[in-house]
Amino acid sequence: MSKRSHPRVKAKRLAEVRVEILWEQAKKAIKSGRPEIARQQMFSARKIAQRTRTKLPQHINRRVCRSCGSILVPGDNCRVRVRHNRSKHLAVTCLNCGRVKRYDINK
Incomplete structure (x- = not known):
């Protein structure tokens, strides 16, 4: 019998990739002078992490204001x-x- 990966594990991996993509896009938005777009992207990244019950990586969490x-x-x-x-x-x-x-x- 072959082992199947659990759907939750796949969802968490996909969420981590999406959070990293949103982080890269937010950094580009900050460099181009659009902080509101960067804020919206980080809000989306935080929601994705909450939905899949994963933590934001430390290098992202330390660079984003929580409030x-x-x-x-x-x-x-x-x-x-x-x-x-x-x-x-x-x-x-x-x-x-x-x-x-x-x-x-x-x-």
């Missing part, structure tokens, strides 16, 4: 600072909505 959905470009629409409050961390502030994301820096 307003815009792609974060340092120096353009976000501010990046290294802070030393309790522990050393990177603070990324979205200049569109003001949300701050913190990432621990471990040596």
